[in-house]
Amino acid sequence: MTNKETRTATIQLKDIKKLYKIGGETVAALDGITTNIYQGEFAALMGPSGSGKSTLMNILGCLDRPTMGSYKLDGQEVAGLSDDKLAVTRNKKIGFVFQNFNLLSRISALENVALPLVYSGVGRKERLEKAMHFLEAVGLADRAGHQPNELSGGQRQRVAIARALVNDPHIIMADEPTGNLDTKSTKEIMEIFQKMHGMGRTIILVTHEPEIAACASRQLLVRDGKITRDEGKGVVMDVI
Amino acid sequence: MLFSESFQMALTSLYANKMRSLLTMLGIIIGVGAVIALVSVGMGVRSNVTSSIASLGSNMLIVSPGSSNRGGVRGAAGSMQTLKYDDAKAIKDKIKNIDFVSPSVSSSYQIVYGNNNWKTSVQGVTPEFMSIRSLTIGYGSFVSTDDMNKRNRVAVIGTTVASNLFAKDNPVGKNIRINNQPYKVIGLLESKGQSSVGQDQDDVIYIPLTTAQERMLGITYVQSINVQVSSQEKMEQVQAEIENLLRSRHHIVAGKDDDFHVRNLTSLMETVNQSTSMLTLLLGAIAGISLIVGGIGIMNIMMVSVTERTREIGIRKALGATFMNIMTQFLIESMVIGIIGGIIGIVFGCAASKIIAQLGDFTTVITITPIIISFIFSVGIGLFFGIYPARKAAKLDPIEALRYE
Numbered sequence: 001m002t003n004k005e006t007r008t009a010t011i012q013l014k015d016i017k018k019l020y021k022i023g024g025e026t027v028a029a030l031d032g033i034t035t036n037i038y039q040g041e042f043a044a045l046m047g048p049s050g051s052g053k054s055t056l057m058n059i060l061g062c063l064d065r066p067t068m069g070s071y072k073l074d075g076q077e078v079a080g081l082s083d084d085k086l087a088v089t090r091n092k093k094i095g096f097v098f099q100n101f102n103l104l105s106r107i108s109a110l111e112n113v114a115l116p117l118v119y120s121g122v123g124r125k126e127r128l129e130k131a132m133h134f135l136e137a138v139g140l141a142d143r144a145g146h147q148p149n150e151l152s153g154g155q156r157q158r159v160a161i162a163r164a165l166v167n168d169p170h171i172i173m174a175d176e177p178t179g180n181l182d183t184k185s186t187k188e189i190m191e192i193f194q195k196m197h198g199m200g201r202t203i204i205l206v207t208h209e210p211e212i213a214a215c216a217s218r219q220l221l222v223r224d225g226k227i228t229r230d231e232g233k234g235v236v237m238d239v240i
Numbered sequence: 241m242l243f244s245e246s247f248q249m250a251l252t253s254l255y256a257n258k259m260r261s262l263l264t265m266l267g268i269i270i271g272v273g274a275v276i277a278l279v280s281v282g283m284g285v286r287s288n289v290t291s292s293i294a295s296l297g298s299n300m301l302i303v304s305p306g307s308s309n310r311g312g313v314r315g316a317a318g319s320m321q322t323l324k325y326d327d328a329k330a331i332k333d334k335i336k337n338i339d340f341v342s343p344s345v346s347s348s349y350q351i352v353y354g355n356n357n358w359k360t361s362v363q364g365v366t367p368e369f370m371s372i373r374s375l376t377i378g379y380g381s382f383v384s385t386d387d388m389n390k391r392n393r394v395a396v397i398g399t400t401v402a403s404n405l406f407a408k409d410n411p412v413g414k415n416i417r418i419n420n421q422p423y424k425v426i427g428l429l430e431s432k433g434q435s436s437v438g439q440d441q442d443d444v445i446y447i448p449l450t451t452a453q454e455r456m457l458g459i460t461y462v463q464s465i466n467v468q469v470s471s472q473e474k475m476e477q478v479q480a481e482i483e484n485l486l487r488s489r490h491h492i493v494a495g496k497d498d499d500f501h502v503r504n505l506t507s508l509m510e511t512v513n514q515s516t517s518m519l520t521l522l523l524g525a526i527a528g529i530s531l532i533v534g535g536i537g538i539m540n541i542m543m544v545s546v547t548e549r550t551r552e553i554g555i556r557k558a559l560g561a562t563f564m565n566i567m568t569q570f571l572i573e574s575m576v577i578g579i580i581g582g583i584i585g586i587v588f589g590c591a592a593s594k595i596i597a598q599l600g601d602f603t604t605v606i607t608i609t610p611i612i613i614s615f616i617f618s619v620g621i622g623l624f625f626g627i628y629p630a631r632k633a634a635k636l637d638p639i640e641a642l643r644y645e
Contacts, residue, residue: 063558063638084562091560102555102642106256119560124245163559 008075009036010170010202011060016069018055018225029055030066031225037204039170042197044216045206052225054175057206061094061173062086074170091119095164099176101156103148109159110135110144116167134162138192154185161192172196174205178212190215243572250573254580257545264541265581267534268618272585273592274527275614276606280593282520283605289512293505299339299472300372301479303331303465303486306499321461322490322499325449328366328465330489335481337474340368343462345452351445352417353405360401362418362445364452372468380412380427387426387448391455396427398442419456423447475504524610531614534581535621542574542629553633554641563634570630571623578622582615589614 018030029052037043047053058064059071062078065086071079078089095116096102103112114131122130135141138158140151148156157177164172174193178186194215197203205216213219221229254261305320328343346363369375370382380396387394395416402411411425432441453459469478479502486500546553553566590606597604 058639061558063642084564087557087560087562090558096558098642102551102558104552104555106252115556116559118245119556119562119565167560 008039009072010039010041010074011037012070012072012075013060014070014072016056016059016066016071018052018059018064019067028225030059033069033225033227035220035227035230037202039202040197040200041218042193042203042216043205043218043220044213045204045220045222046208046210046213047222048208051222053206053222055225056222057173057175057204060171060204061096062090087119091116091167093170095167095169095172097157097160097164097172097174097177099179101148101153101160101180103156103159103163105148108145108147109140109151112148112159113162113166115163120167131162131166134166135159137165138162152185153181154188157181157185157189158192161189165196171202171204174203176207177205178207178209186212246568246572247576249569250576253573254576260541261577264537264577265584267537268531268578268581268621269534269585269588271527271531271534272582272614272618273588274530275524275617276586276589276610277592277596277604278523278527279520279610280589280604280606281596281602282516282523283607284597284603285519286513286516287605288603289516290509293509293512299469299475300505301467301469301475301482302503302505303327303467303482304463304501304503305461306497306501320499321459323462323465324460325453325462327486327489328462330485331465331467331482334485335478337470337478338467339470340372340468341465342366342368342372342467343449343465344369345449345457345459345461345463347452347457349419351401351405353414356405358401358404360443360445362395362447362452362456364449364456365446366449369446369466372466375432376430378428378430379410380425382427383446383448388450391450392448393421393423393451393455394426394447395423396429396446397425398429398444399431400440400443401445402428418445418447421455479504528614528617531617531621534618535625538574538577538622539625539629542570542626543632545573546570546629546633549633550636550641550644553636554638554644557636557638558642566634566636567630570633571626574626574630575619575622578619581622582618585618586611586615 013033013035016030016033017028020027020029031052033056045053045057055064059066062073062081063086065081066079069079070077073089073093078086081089090096103109104115107115110128110131113135114127117127117130132141132144135144138161140155140158140162143151143155143159148159151159161177164174172193177193178189181189190212193203193205197217203216205212207213216232218232219229220227303323305323307320323343325343328341332338332341342365344363344365346361348359349362350357350359351362365383366388367383367385370377375382377396378399382396383394386392395418397405397411397416405411405416406414411428414425415422416425417423429442429446434440447456449462453462467478467482469475482502483498487498490499492498553561556566556569589611593604593606596602
């Protein structure tokens with residue numbers, strides 16, 4: 001285990017607030033979040049529904065902007081970026097894994113994996129080669145030509161993980177990645193996450209299951225728009 | 241993102257919804273097809289009318305005498321007696337770019353053969369008249385130069401005259417009486433049918449000009465001179481030259497009115513062209529409306545498609561698609577509908593035009609212009625009516641879109 005001070009924070013959040021106006025009343029979904037997440041951390045965001053953990057996830061994933069506060073990703077301020085700049089940031093730096101997989105149903109697993117590369121301007125041949133490499137890494141090379149509806153839930157989530165990795169992003173954001181899976185698949189997926197963590201990737205996992213959160217090296221509890229508990233901060237795996 | 245890839249992506253997604261894509265295209269197919277078919281009908285009408293005018297004699301100038309004016313009393317047009325056979329000769333000899341010159345006179349007489357009689361127009365003409373009016377001889381021969389020189393009493397008759405006087409007999413070689421003088425029938429014309437103004441072109445008798453002037457009418461002037469110009473472009477120039485020549489031959493000083501008129505069929509042709517062009521334009525415009533309706537169909541379906549694929553758009557945006565990426569994707573999709581619909585429409589339109597020609601015994605003319613214009617129009621419509629749905633897709637909030645069920 002390495003001390004946090006020797007590492008730079010990949011994510012620096014400072015007093016992040018997200019306000020919504022509902023019927024003339026202002027509601028704070030996030031009420032002043034300040035924390036750092038370091039390169040190589042495996043952080044689990046926990047909290048009951050309505051706690052604001054999804055809102056925080058959206059902001060961390062550059063899908064949404066905070067109303068106030070500063071969000072530095074790799075030292076670069078992203079809180080005020082335009083939609084298109086956020087899109088480019090997502091494409092280059094963040095890989096998403098969703099609860100309901102979010103694969104395009106009409107194209108093959110391989111093409112699904114290659115999709116982020118389409119938007120970073122990689123040529124077709126190189127794109128499919130890279131995608132194939134990552135499908136192999138999650139053990140689905142033999143399923144490359146299948147459409148998502150021909151795959152099991154666990155296989156779909158592995159395709160989604162390959163897609164999240166294909167553009168070599170700094171951060172993997174996983175939103176309840178095992179929420180729709182059976183016990184066996186859940187175990188497989190969590191093993192893949194731990195392997196990625198072992199290779200030094202930063203992983204942020206949203207979950208409400210304590211067993212899943214236990215796999216992570218750090219647990220953040222969000223309640224009423226604030227972080228109320230933070231355990232295992234700065235604990236990162238050594239890069240092997 | 242490459243254009244060809246977006247194009248392929250559009251084809252894939254259109255193929256995934258085959259039936260819907262086809263129905264959407266149907267609007268464009270019908271629109272383009274209707275434009276091409278109806279314009280070809282309009283062009284067909286135009287070519288019909290034009291060719292029937294041309295059969296009157298194309299590139300024709302008609303010189304006729306002016307009206308007389310004695311002591312303030314003005315005579316009918318052509319009542320002056322100043323136009324002579326020599327004028328016709330002079331025109332032929334001195335002016336270039338002329339194919340034929342044919343002076344003529346005409347009058348109406350009661351024609352008698354045996355127990356039958358028939359009143360018709362008798363025209364004194366020169367041998368050139370046959371070429372100028374595109375006449376063809378069915379039996380026998382036309383008026384010859386020899387007939388002209390000898391002032392022979394010979395006649396060439398039209399089919400209407402022949403059927404009224406001779407019933408089913410062959411008229412060639414028989415003698416008929418015109419103005420109580422005997423004429424030998426030397427030729428029977430082939431039927432030309434009705435003219436475009438409803439006149440029976442077969443109800444006529446042609447005799448040599450000299451015979452008509454001296455033996456029948458007892459006059460020295462001619463009533464009109466038909467001039468066939470070698471090409472359409474030379475018409476105006478030749479017309480001016482004829483006017484100058486006749487003014488000098490008739491000793492008309494500057495400032496005095498001409499004692500003749502030179503008319504041409506070009507102005508008639510222009511009028512006809514103008515009105516048939518209007519007809520074509522009208523038919524095209526009506527068909528064009530259906531093309532626009534087809535475009536609205538595209539917009540409608542694209543809107544449905546955007547709503548239906550909200551989640552897909554959300555996924556693409558989450559993975560890094562920019563506003564322009566999504567916009568291009570949907571625009572190309574609607575443009576592809578326009579392109580494919582346009583191509584199928586062209587095939588259908590040409591087929592429909594051929595079928596109309598077959599069924600209606602009607603001439604249709606397919607030209608490249610309406611094909612190109614309606615194709616460009618259909619692609620443009622696909623593009624135009626795709627903008628709004630594409631913008632709507634590209635502006636979707638990724639979080640909302642991902643949450644969409």
